[in-house]
Amino acid sequence: MKPAAASRLGRWGVIALPYLWLTIFFLVPFLIVLKISFSNVQLSMPPVEPVLTWGQDHVMQLRLHFSNFAFVFGDRLYIEAFLDSLLIAAVSTVIALLIGYPMAYGIARAPGAWRNVLFLLVVLPFFTSFLLRVYAWMGLLGRAGPVNGLLLKLGLIHEPLQLLQTEFAVYLGMVYSYLPFMVLPLYSAIEKLDLTLLEAAADLGCRPTKAFFTVTLPLTREGIFAGCLLVFIPAVGEYVIPALLGGPDTLMIGRVVWDEFFGNRDWPVASALAIVLLVLLSGFVLLLQYVQSREREA
Amino acid sequence: MNAVQTPAAARGGAPYVRLEGLTKRFGDFVAVRQVSLDIARGEIFCLLGASGCGKTTLLRMLAGFETPTEGSIWIDGVDVTHVPPYERPVNMMFQSYALFPHMTVAQNVAFGLRQDGTAKSEIDGRVHEMLAMVQLDGYDKRKPHQLSGGQRQRVALARALVKRPKLLLLDEPLGALDKKLRERTQFELVSLQERLGVTFVIVTHDQEEAMTLASRIGVMRAGEILQVGTPTDIYEFPGSRFVADFIGSVNMVEGRLVEDEPDHVRIQCEQLGCMVYVDHGVSAPPDAPVAVAIRPEKIQLSREQPPGTDNLLAGRVTGVAYLGDATRYLVQLPNGFQLRVTAPNVSRREERFEQDDAVWLSWHPSSPVVVTR
Ligand SMILES: Nc1ncnc2c1ncn2[C@@H]1O[C@H](COP(=O)(O)OP(=O)(O)OP(=O)(O)O)[C@@H](O)[C@H]1O
Ligand SMILES: [Mg+2]
Numbered sequence: 001m002k003p004a005a006a007s008r009l010g011r012w013g014v015i016a017l018p019y020l021w022l023t024i025f026f027l028v029p030f031l032i033v034l035k036i037s038f039s040n041v042q043l044s045m046p047p048v049e050p051v052l053t054w055g056q057d058h059v060m061q062l063r064l065h066f067s068n069f070a071f072v073f074g075d076r077l078y079i080e081a082f083l084d085s086l087l088i089a090a091v092s093t094v095i096a097l098l099i100g101y102p103m104a105y106g107i108a109r110a111p112g113a114w115r116n117v118l119f120l121l122v123v124l125p126f127f128t129s130f131l132l133r134v135y136a137w138m139g140l141l142g143r144a145g146p147v148n149g150l151l152l153k154l155g156l157i158h159e160p161l162q163l164l165q166t167e168f169a170v171y172l173g174m175v176y177s178y179l180p181f182m183v184l185p186l187y188s189a190i191e192k193l194d195l196t197l198l199e200a201a202a203d204l205g206c207r208p209t210k211a212f213f214t215v216t217l218p219l220t221r222e223g224i225f226a227g228c229l230l231v232f233i234p235a236v237g238e239y240v241i242p243a244l245l246g247g248p249d250t251l252m253i254g255r256v257v258w259d260e261f262f263g264n265r266d267w268p269v270a271s272a273l274a275i276v277l278l279v280l281l282s283g284f285v286l287l288l289q290y291v292q293s294r295e296r297e298a
Numbered sequence: 299m300n301a302v303q304t305p306a307a308a309r310g311g312a313p314y315v316r317l318e319g320l321t322k323r324f325g326d327f328v329a330v331r332q333v334s335l336d337i338a339r340g341e342i343f344c345l346l347g348a349s350g351c352g353k354t355t356l357l358r359m360l361a362g363f364e365t366p367t368e369g370s371i372w373i374d375g376v377d378v379t380h381v382p383p384y385e386r387p388v389n390m391m392f393q394s395y396a397l398f399p400h401m402t403v404a405q406n407v408a409f410g411l412r413q414d415g416t417a418k419s420e421i422d423g424r425v426h427e428m429l430a431m432v433q434l435d436g437y438d439k440r441k442p443h444q445l446s447g448g449q450r451q452r453v454a455l456a457r458a459l460v461k462r463p464k465l466l467l468l469d470e471p472l473g474a475l476d477k478k479l480r481e482r483t484q485f486e487l488v489s490l491q492e493r494l495g496v497t498f499v500i501v502t503h504d505q506e507e508a509m510t511l512a513s514r515i516g517v518m519r520a521g522e523i524l525q526v527g528t529p530t531d532i533y534e535f536p537g538s539r540f541v542a543d544f545i546g547s548v549n550m551v552e553g554r555l556v557e558d559e560p561d562h563v564r565i566q567c568e569q570l571g572c573m574v575y576v577d578h579g580v581s582a583p584p585d586a587p588v589a590v591a592i593r594p595e596k597i598q599l600s601r602e603q604p605p606g607t608d609n610l611l612a613g614r615v616t617g618v619a620y621l622g623d624a625t626r627y628l629v630q631l632p633n634g635f636q637l638r639v640t641a642p643n644v645s646r647r648e649e650r651f652e653q654d655d656a657v658w659l660s661w662h663p664s665s666p667v668v669v670t671r
Contacts, residue, residue, distance in 0.1 A: 199363055200396035202383040204410035204461065214409075218400045 030278075037271035038064040048267050068272035078256065078273065082280070085253040088167075088242075089235035092174035093182075096231050097224065099175065100182035104223075107183070108190040122183050134173055134244050141169055141245070165247035173241040181230040189223025190216070225292055233281055253277055312375070314339035314497055315360075315465055320369035322355050322521075329355040331521040333369070337514075342491055342498040344508040347518030348544070353501040354393070356518075357467050360499065361390045374464055384413075389463040393470045395454040397442040403429070403453050404438035410461040428456040431490065448479050455487075459494065468500045472507065484510045505545050509533070517541050538671040542591040549592045549637050558584045564608070565590055565668065569635045575608035577663035582670045589669050594640040596665040599627065599657045609666075611659045613637065615651050625650055629659060 039048040040063075053061045072078045107118040125133060140147055141163040148160040163169055193216060201211040217224075239254030246252070253273065260270035313336035322330040330352045337343045345353045358364045360371060362383030370379040378386055389410070397406050404425050411421045429435050432452040442450055451471065458466055471487070472480045488511060491498050502508050508515050509529040516526045517540075525537045536542035543550055553574060557564035565574040567590060574590050582588055604610060616636065617628030620643075627639045637659065641650075651657055 194394075194396070196392055196394055196396040197398060199361075199383070200390075200392060200398070201409070202363075203361055203388075203390045204457070205384050205413035206409070207384055210413070215398060219398075 033271045033274055036267050037068055037275050038066070039268045039271075040065045040067075041266055041268060046267065047265050065268065068268045069276070071269060072272050072276060077251070078253075081251045081253045081256045082276070084251050085236045085238075086280075088170060088174065088250070088252060089232050089238070092171055092178065092235050093228050093232045095171065095175045096179050096182040097228060100179055100186055100227060101224075103179075104183045104186035104190050108187055108193075119187070122180050122187075125180065130177065131240060133177070134240055137169070137173055137176070138164060138244060141172075164245060167246070167250055169245035170242050170250050170252075173245045174235055174238065177241065178231040178235060181234075182227040185226035185230065186220065186223045189220040189226075193219055221295075222292075225288060229285065229288065233285070236281060237277055313337060313372075314341075314374055315499075316372040317360075318370045318372070320356070320359060320371065321367045322352070322359060322364055323367045328521050330359070330366075333521075333523050335516060335523060335526065337497060337499065339497055340495050341513045342488070342500065342511050344512035344515045345499065345501045345518055346505060346508040346515050346544075347503065349503060351518045352521040353503070353518055354469055355521075357390070357469055357499065357501050360465070361388055361467055362386050387464040388467060389458040389461055389465075390467040391454050391458040391469065391471050393473060395442075395450050397450060397453055397457070399442055401441075402438060403434065403440050403442070403445070406442070406453055407438075407457045407460050410457065414461070424460055428460045431459075432456045448475055448483070451475060451483070455490075459490075459496065462494070463496060465497050465499065468498060470501055470503070472502075480507070481510075487511065509545075517544060519544075534667070536591065536667060536669065538669050539589050539591075542589075542667060542669060547594050547638060547640075549594065549597075551590050551592075551635075553588055553590050555580065555582055555584055555586050555588055558582070562663070563668065565666075569633075570611060571631060571633050571635075572611055573608050574666055575663050576666050576668055580668045580670075582668075586670060591667040591669060592637075592661060592665060594626070594638040595624075595642070597637065597639045597659050597661045599629070599639055599641060599651060599659060601655075601657065603658050604660045606660075609661050609663060611637075613657055613659055615653055615655045615657055618651065618653055620650075627651060629657060 035051050036048055039051050041047060042049045049063070049065075051063060053063070055061055103122070107115060107122070110118055139145055142148070143160040143162070143164075145163075147163060148157075151157045152160065197215055197219070198208075198211055201215050202208070206214065237254045237257075238252060239258055242250045242252040242255050243258070246255075257270050257273050257277075260266045260273065315335075315337040317333055317335040320330060320333040320335075321328065333356060345356060347353050355364060359366050362378070362381060366379060370377055372378065373387060378388075398409065401409065407425045407428055408421050411424060416424075425438070426435065429438060432455055434449060434452055434456065437445065437449065437453075442453065445453065455471070458468075472483055475483060484507060487498075498511075500508075500511055502511075512529055514526060514528055515532050516523045517532060518524065519540055525532060525541045527535070532541065532545055536545065539550065542548050551567045551569045551574075553565040553567040555563060556566045556573075558580065560579045562578065563576050563580045565576065565588060567574055576590075580588070598604075603612075611631055613629040613631045615627055616630045617626075619626040622643070624640050624642050627641065629637050629639055631637065639659065643650075
C-alpha cells in the first residue's frame with residue numbers, strides 16, 4: 001500500500017471508529033426502543049408483540065400501534081411527569097450555574113499551585129460511585145442523620161426535620177451530583193479569557209462588577225451553554241436521585257419510565273415515554289445550538 | 299522628521315505628569331527602581347530600553363494596573379498613586395490591542411464613553427468622528443477578527459483616544475505592523491497627537507521609532523532611567539557608555555585623560571594608537587579612565603593624508619556594505635582594531651572605496667563624545 005493510501009485509510013479509521021461505536025451502542029438500542037414503542041403488550045418473553053411478522057401466504061405484516069403515544073399524551077400523569085422533570089432539571093441547572101460559576105471563577109483565578117488542587121477537588125467525587133454518594137446523602141439527611149443532629153444541637157430546631165423524601169432533597173442531590181459537569185466547562189471558558197481585556201475595560205472606566213457583566217460573562221457564554229446542557233439533559237431523565245431522595249409526589253419521568261418497565265411490565269408505553277423524552281431533549285439541544293450559531297455569526 | 303516641541307516644563311509651566319521616586323518590586327526582583335520624571339503637557343515622551351528593562355511595568359503603574367512599591371504619581375496636579383484604573387484620566391493602548399472580541403468596532407470605541415453615561419447621540423457622533431480620524435469609517439459594524447492587524451491597531455487607538463484622556467499610554471503600539479505601515483503610522487500618530495494635544499507616553503524598544511516620534515526620550519536599563527533628553531541630545535550627547543552604545547551605531551574606545559583644559563582635552567587611546575583631541579572640556583579628574591564614542595558617520599575617509607596629527611589614523615578597508623543611501627565600511631587599523639565608518643552616497647558616480655584600499659581616517663575635534671560612566 002502506498003503511504004498516501006495508508007494515511008487516507010488511517011484518517012477514515014479515525015473518523016469511522018466513533019461512528020461505529022455510536023451505531024452499535026446508541027443507534028441500534030434506539031431503534032429497538034423505537035420498535036417496541038410501536039408494539040403492543042402480550043404475555044410472552046419479551047412481553048411485546050413483534051412489530052414485523054412473516055405470516056402465512058408469504059405476507060409480511062408491519063403493525064404499528066400508535067396507541068402508546070396516544071396514551072402517553074392522553075394521560076395527565078405523564079404530561080405532568082414531563083413538566084415536573086423539565087422544571088426540576090431547569091431549576092437544578094440554574095442553581096448549579098449560580099454555584100458553579102463562582103467556583104469555576106475562583107479556581108481559574110487561583111494562584112498556579114492552588115489551581116490544580118482545587119481542580120482535583122472538583123473531580124474527586126467521581127472516584128466513588130454515583131449511587132454510593134446518593135446513598136450517603138440519604139444517611140446525611142435522615143431523621144437521625146448528622147444534619148438534623150447538628151441543627152438540634154444548635155437549638156435551631158426542636159425536633160428532627162423531614163429532609164428526606166422531599167423536593168428539597170431532590171434539588172440538593174441534583175445540584176450536588178451534576179455540579180462538576182457545570183464547573184468543568186465553565187472553568188475552561190473562564191481560564192481561556194484574556195485578562196488584558198478586563199484591564200482594558202477598567203482602563204476605559206468600567207468598574208469590576210460591571211466589567212464582569214459586560215466582558216467576562218459574554219465571553220464565557222459558550223462555557224455556560226455547555227455546562228447547562230451537560231447538567232440539564234441528564235437531569236431531565238434522572239432516575240436514581242428522585243427515587244432515593246424524592247418523596248412520592250416527586251414524579252420525574254425517569255421514575256415513571258422505570259415503573260412502567262418493571263412495575264407494570266408495559267414495555268411499549270415505557271418505550272414511548274423514552275422516545276418522547278428523547279425527541280424533546282434533542283429538539284431542545286438543536287434549538288440551543290441554532291441560537292448559539294446565530295449569535296456567533298452576528 | 300522630529301516632532302520637536304518645546305516641553306512646557308522648559309517654557310516654565312508646571313509638569314503635567316510627575317513621577318517621584320517610583321519603585322516597583324516583584325518579590326525580591328526590582329522591576330522599576332527610583333524613577334523620577336516630569337512630563338509636560340502635550341509632549342510625546344518615549345520610554346526606550348531593551349526587553350525586560352521595566353518599560354511596561356512603568357507604564358502599567360501610570361495606568362493603575364500595578365501599585366507602586368514606593369513613590370508617587372501626579373497627573374495634572376492630582377496624586378493618583380492609589381486611584382484605581384477606572385477612575386484615572388488616563389487611557390492605554392495595549393500591546394496586544396485588547397479589543398473586545400464580542401463587540402463590533404463601533405461598540406469597542408463606544409465602550410469607554412458608555413461607562414461615563416454619555417448621551418447616546420453624543421456617543422454616536424464622537425465614535426464616528428474618531429473612526430473617521432483613524433480612517434476606519436464604514437468599518438463600524440465589523441468584529442475585531444474581521445480586521446487586518448493595522449486596522450485593529452487603529453481601532454485600539456480610536457478606543458483609547460475617544461475619551462479625550464489627559465494622558466495616553468501606548469505600549470509598543472506599532473509592534474505588530476510591517477515596516478512600511480509602521481513608518482506611515484508613526485507619522486499619522488504624530489499628526490493625530492498634534493491635532494488633539496493629548497500627552498503621549500510611548501513604550502518602544504525600537505530606537506528609530508523613538509527618534510521619529512518623541513519630543514523627549516527616556517532611556518531605561520534594568521529598571522532605571524539613565525538619561526532623559528530630546529532625540530538629538532540622546533544621540534549627540536549621550537551621558538554614558540550604555541546610552542551611547544544603545545542608540546545608533548558607535549565606535550567605543552577606552553582611553554585615559556592626559557591633557558585636561560577647560561576648552562579642550564586630549565585622550566590617549568591604546569586601541570586607536572593615537573591621541574584623540576576633543577574641543578570641549580570634560581568633567582573628569584585628570585588621568586581618569588574615560589570612554590570615547592565616535593559615530594560612524596562622523597569619520598571621514600580619504601586617500602590622501604589630511605593635514606595635522608591628532609584625530610588621524612591610517613587603516614585598510616576590510617568590509618564594504620552598500621546600502622543605497624549610504625555605504626558602510628569596516629576599516630582595520632595596523633594594530634588590528636576595527637572601526638565602523640559610514641559615508642553618505644551624495645552623488646551617483648562618486649568614487650567609493652574598495653576592499654583592501656589603504657585609507658586615512660579623520661574626524662572633527664567636536665565629534666567624539668567623552669563619557670566617564
Ligand atoms: N507580575 C510580575 N511578576 C514578576 N516579575 C515581573 C512581573 N511583571 C514583570 N516582571 C519582570 O519585570 C521585568 C520588567 O518587565 P516589563 O514587562 O516591564 O519589561 P519591558 O521593558 O516591557 O520588556 P519588553 O520590551 O520585553 O516588553 C522583567 O524582568 C519581568 O520578568
Ligand atoms: Mg513590554
